[in-house]
Amino acid sequence: MPRSVSTNEALRERSRERILGAALEVFAEKGFEAASISDVTQRAGVSRGLVTYYFPNKQRLAAELLDRWLDGIGAILDLRGSADEKLAGIIDGTLMAAASTLPVQRLAISLMMQPGTHPVFAEVEEAKSVRVAQIEDAIRSIFTARGAADPAVEEMLLRATLEGVTVKLAIYPDTFPVEAIRRRLHAQYGLPEPSTPLPIQSPAVDRLRAK
Incomplete structure (x- = not known):
């Protein structure tokens, strides 16, 4: 049949x-x-x-994987609550994603940075320009609600900070103190201290070392 x-x-x-x-x-x-x-x-x-x-070809495979990675970032558009609750959700969600989907994060970082594949990332980002702008605007609206003088700069700084954390976590997965960094970020933005730790590995170390 x-x-x-x-x-x-x-x-x-x-x-x-x-x-x-x-x-x-x-x-x-x-x-x-x-x-x-x-x-x-x-x-x-x-x-x-x-x-x-x-x-x-390989480039099309990379483009599809990057496309899905960008879609994952877009999940912040579904956050609900006050501006502070949304900001805390972005920080926690990014750290959770970085720690729990490390191969995806490491690959995305690599494809974005390597000269041979950066154009692939640029192409995917351009194809999703509307979605990317929505993400940027959603973060900027959070900082607007919090009274930031320049929400656009705050949005770029937050993303750069979280992407930098993701890079370090990808390099030092066994010694990166995710929870300590999370709590420092909450304090930096004047957010309430988290009542419970994230359900991920977070060693208590004071120096990053590769293993």
């Missing part, structure tokens, strides 16, 4: 997700430049033809 349209669509989506998952693992392990489509094919357990059907 022929498969239904919905069944075929589900199988295609499953294959696509398997390929993307394999690409994330391979890129995170080998680095984008060193990884090959053949590596992704072997890790996914599918034919090369199927991989190239969905993604003609």
Whole structure:
């Protein structure tokens, strides 16, 4: 009996997700430049033809992964509550995402910074320009509500700070004191001290060292 349209669509989506998952693992392990489509094919357990059907080259795979990363950042648009509660939610949500999805964060940072793949990031960011602007405006509105003199600068500073924290966490995953940094950020912005720690690993160390 022929498969239904919905069944075929589900199988295609499953294959696509398997390929993307394999690409994330391979890129995170080998680095984008060193990884090959053949590596992704072997890790996914599918034919090369199927991989190239969905993604003609590595750049398209990277673009899809970056697209999803940007969508993850867009979750801040769903935050509810007062300006302080939203700001605390952005800080905590970013730290949680950085700690719990480290391979994704490390890959996104790498693709953004490497000369060979920065244009891919720029292309994805441009394609999502409306969404990115919504994220920026949402953060700026929080600082406007808090009485900031220059909400745009505050938005850029917050994002730069959190992205810097993510970079350090990606480099020093075993010694980065996430909880201590979180509480320092809350204090820096005059937010109430968190009543409970984040449910993630957070060693109590005073020096960052790679292991």
